[in-house]
Amino acid sequence: MGIAIYDSIDDVISMLNTRWNYDNDDAPKPRIVKTWEEKAVGIIDDLQDTIVVTPSSETVSYFNLYGTNHLHTTVIIIDIRSYDEDRFRSIVDQVDKIIKNQVRRTNFVDLRLTKSKSLSQDYRNMFRHIFETTYRKLDP
Numbered sequence: 001m002g003i004a005i006y007d008s009i010d011d012v013i014s015m016l017n018t019r020w021n022y023d024n025d026d027a028p029k030p031r032i033v034k035t036w037e038e039k040a041v042g043i044i045d046d047l048q049d050t051i052v053v054t055p056s057s058e059t060v061s062y063f064n065l066y067g068t069n070h071l072h073t074t075v076i077i078i079d080i081r082s083y084d085e086d087r088f089r090s091i092v093d094q095v096d097k098i099i100k101n102q103v104r105r106t107n108f109v110d111l112r113l114t115k116s117k118s119l120s121q122d123y124r125n126m127f128r129h130i131f132e133t134t135y136r137k138l139d140p
Contacts, residue, residue, distance in 0.1 A: 004072040004108075004137040005058045009034060011105060012053050012076055012133070019098045027094035028087050030080070049087055051095070052079040056132070070139055071109070078131040088127035099133060109136040 013032050020029050030049035038052050056075035063069055078095060082088035099113045115132035122128070 002140045003058055004135065004140040005055045005074045005076075007107070007137070007140065008074040008076050008135040009053055009055055011108065011111075011135070012078065015102055015105070016051065016095065016098060019102065020094065022101075023097065025090070025094060025097075027090040030082070030091055047083050049082040049084075049091055050080075051091075052081070053077070054079060072137045072140055074135045074137070075114075076133050076135065078133060080129045080131075082127050083125060085127055088129070092129045095131060099131065105135070107137070109138055111135055 013034070016032050021027060028049060030051050032051045032053065035052050035054040038050070054077040056077050058072055058074045061071045061073070063071065078099075080088070080091055080095060082091060096113070096116070099111065103110055103112065105111050112134050113131060114134050115130075117130045117132075119128040119130060120126070
């Protein structure tokens with residue numbers, strides 16, 4: 001037994017990297033990083049398109065006799081950031097298509113897109129969008 005949130009983060013990153021432009025779209029592939037890698041100190045290219053994957057929460061539901069089985073539901077935040085509106089829109093569309101086409105995942109019960117929110121109005125010269133996804137995994 002364990003927790004599923006870190007497996008979920010790795011799966012999101014792997015899925016985005018391997019399925020990018022699967023539909024022959026010309027969306028530019030952004031840099032995809034875990035939130036703790038983005039917080040590293042150093043010189044970065046602020047104008048590069050970036051997807052930051054962040055763990056949010058994990059709930060555990062017990063079922064079966066004496067609670068011997070556990071269904072873990074993890075919430076993962078996919079944060080898209082760009083400085084060019086056209087590239088930004090194509091990246092958001094590509095991430096949306098990938099998630100919706102990958103409901104069934106290997107080693108997981110399912111992947112669901114549960115929330116989509118634009119945060120572009122909060123920034124000047126930067127475009128930002130957040131997807132909230134949930135993974136469910138049985139007995140990690």
